Amino acid sequence: xxxxxxxxxxxxxxVNYGNRGMNLEEDLNATNDYYLLTDxxxxxxxxxxxxxxxxxxxxxxxxxIKEAYFKTPSTTDYNGIYKGKYIDFEAKETTxxxxxxxxxxxxxxxxxxxxxxxxxxxAFLIIRFSKLNQTYFIDGKNFIxxxxxxxxxxxxxxxxxxEGILIKEKFNPRIDYLKVIDDIYFKGGNHETN
Amino acid sequence: xxxxxxxxxxxxxxVNYGNRGMNLEEDLNATNDYYLLTDxxxxxxxxxxxxxxxxxxxxxxxxxIKEAYFKTPSTTDYNGIYKGKYIDFEAKETTxxxxxxxxxxxxxxxxxxxxxxxxxxxAFLIIRFSKLNQTYFIDGKNFIxxxxxxxxxxxxxxxxxxEGILIKEKFNPRIDYLKVIDDIYFKGGNHETN
Numbered sequence: 001x002x003x004x005x006x007x008x009x010x011x012x013x014x015v016n017y018g019n020r021g022m023n024l025e026e027d028l029n030a031t032n033d034y035y036l037l038t039d040x041x042x043x044x045x046x047x048x049x050x051x052x053x054x055x056x057x058x059x060x061x062x063x064x065i066k067e068a069y070f071k072t073p074s075t076t077d078y079n080g081i082y083k084g085k086y087i088d089f090e091a092k093e094t095t096x097x098x099x100x101x102x103x104x105x106x107x108x109x110x111x112x113x114x115x116x117x118x119x120x121x122x123a124f125l126i127i128r129f130s131k132l133n134q135t136y137f138i139d140g141k142n143f144i145x146x147x148x149x150x151x152x153x154x155x156x157x158x159x160x161x162x163e164g165i166l167i168k169e170k171f172n173p174r175i176d177y178l179k180v181i182d183d184i185y186f187k188g189g190n191h192e193t194n
Numbered sequence: 195x196x197x198x199x200x201x202x203x204x205x206x207x208x209v210n211y212g213n214r215g216m217n218l219e220e221d222l223n224a225t226n227d228y229y230l231l232t233d234x235x236x237x238x239x240x241x242x243x244x245x246x247x248x249x250x251x252x253x254x255x256x257x258x259i260k261e262a263y264f265k266t267p268s269t270t271d272y273n274g275i276y277k278g279k280y281i282d283f284e285a286k287e288t289t290x291x292x293x294x295x296x297x298x299x300x301x302x303x304x305x306x307x308x309x310x311x312x313x314x315x316x317a318f319l320i321i322r323f324s325k326l327n328q329t330y331f332i333d334g335k336n337f338i339x340x341x342x343x344x345x346x347x348x349x350x351x352x353x354x355x356x357e358g359i360l361i362k363e364k365f366n367p368r369i370d371y372l373k374v375i376d377d378i379y380f381k382g383g384n385h386e387t388n
Contacts, residue, residue, distance in 0.1 A: 039309070039312070042310060050262075069257070069259065086279070121236075
């Protein structure tokens with residue numbers, strides 16, 4: 001499968017972090033840069049997976065990819081380490097105002113999140129309702145439970161409000177999701193609670 | 195920077211794991227597949243980072259990348275989780291028989307490994323001397339110490355033999371690097387020693 005919707009990710013390499021109105025990925029990149037610079041965590045977005053078919057070698061150092069296709073990702077987009085723990089999450093934005101459609105998360109991404117939890121990692125989703133200007137943290141265990149119930153094709157906003165945690169946007173870091181992780185997974189410093 | 199040498203990574207998506215004579219990346223992919231299937235660890239190779247310049251949309255689902263360039267990676271190629279710990283490593287192959295040239299590891303990859311250790315992760319290198327048919331595990335702390343001494347532009351094979359751990363190739367998993375991690379970081383099951 002190829003998904004042109006992800007293209008903007010690659011085009012926005014030059015980001016003016018001072019500007020408002022950035023998309024979720026830009027906000028998360030700025031947030032992760034802040035975490036990295038302040039030695040709080042090491043969390044990176046993985047490159048978009050592609051299949052390369054044709055490459056021109058103008059010179060030894062100057063290869064140009066002339067034909068390539070987008071691949072379905074087999075894992076989530078973000079991972080890294082925070083307070084010694086493995087962190088893994090997927091981030092999605094929707095223009096929908098009532099629901100987050102589950103088709104936006106691939107089946108093997110769900111299975112990946114499930115495995116991360118089994119192996120003792122911290123797994124979650126960050127979902128932004130762009131028209132509502134709301135960004136939610138959904139813990140991986142809750143998300144997997146929702147999916148496993150198999151009752152709905154989408155997550156209603158009421159579920160987000162009840163089970164998720166609204167992340168208030170700040171200037172820096174813009175989407176302070178590690179604060180949520182502190183509240184859920186770490187209490188009184190470095191001690192885990194789960 | 196663009197590095198055409200990494201191309202073979204993308205071309206070898208169909209791998210016959212039964213065959214001998216695979217390159218290090220193929221061996222590691224097979225090893226990681228084995229770890230994943232046996233629920234031992236979740237470790238993936240990150241996609242090759244590229245900058246996309248031009249895309250043709252034949253149809254909504256059928257985007258073709260027509261111009262793209264290889265980017266210098268800002269992190270290592272492999273990461274994931276094992277026994278609840280964050281794992282991060284770089285793998286390199288050399289045809290040299292006496293030395294591993296340090297120019298094969300980018301400066302920001304070294305800084306990344308340094309940060310992973312500071313944050314409590316397990317960082318290391320896997321280096322194969324293909325003509326010697328030898329694959330070594332070098333612990334991240336040792337590697338950083340070697341680099342920080344600033345005495346040499348390459349790691350001599352004598353250092354590998356003394357400070358590294360030779361990984362004997364097996365049928366499955368081919369490059370059982372988690373066994374080395376067990377010996378160094380975990381003793382008596384799940385208890386950490388570092």
